[in-house]
Amino acid sequence: MLSKKTKYGLKALTFLASQEGRVPVQISEIAKHENISQKFLESILLTLRKTGLLGSKKGKGGGYYLIKDPKDIPMTTVMRVLEGPIAMVPCVSLNFYEKCEDCPDEASCSVHKLMLQVRDSTLDVFRNNTLADLVP
Template sequence: MLSKKTQYAFKALTFIAERKKDGPVLIAEIAKKKKIPLKFLENILLELRKAGLLESKKGKGGGYFFNVDPKDIRLAQVMRLIEGPIALLPCVSLNFYERCKDCDEKKCGLNRVMIQVRDNMLEVLENKTVYDLVAK
């Protein structure tokens, strides 16, 4: 299940993408329109800015805007940034692998099924972008 933090990140990115032609978007406007707690949103947008996906401008005409084209921001990238691993078990994660305690991965049926789940989920998340969230 997606955390609220990740859901809010997608809502904010979608809102900024919809308003892209209008220039930088104020954080207060995003928070109000998308019903996201302002302080929580500030932290999320800061993470996205630190990762290089967004940029911000201070002062009059300031706000957040894309540093990377929304067509180039994969949903999997945002999820990993905000959420961490996409895989449902640490032993099947591609980027955050951890061996499960007291488990023989070669004999574990759950491991084999979760690899299929991961691969199918990644097929979608790696091929969809922020732009796809706003495209009609």
């Protein structure tokens, strides 16, 4: 299940991508437009900034803005930052690999085999979509 954090983050990013130019947009405006808890959104935007996806400006006329062109932001990046691993199981994760404690042999593991396929097909979707593609 997609977390609200990711859901809100995606909506906020899409909203920023739909803006003309790179004018900073206030948290309150985004929260209002997307029906999101402002305080919660605050923390989400903070992590997006720390990851380098967003820039921010304090004080009057301040807010958040996209640093790169939406079409140069693949959804793989966004999803990994917001939701974490794309794979449903750590043992098939490209960026967050971990061995299973149970499971003596990955190669003969039925779960591994199936989840590898799921990861690949999901990855395809995220690789074929940039933030620009999400803007209506």
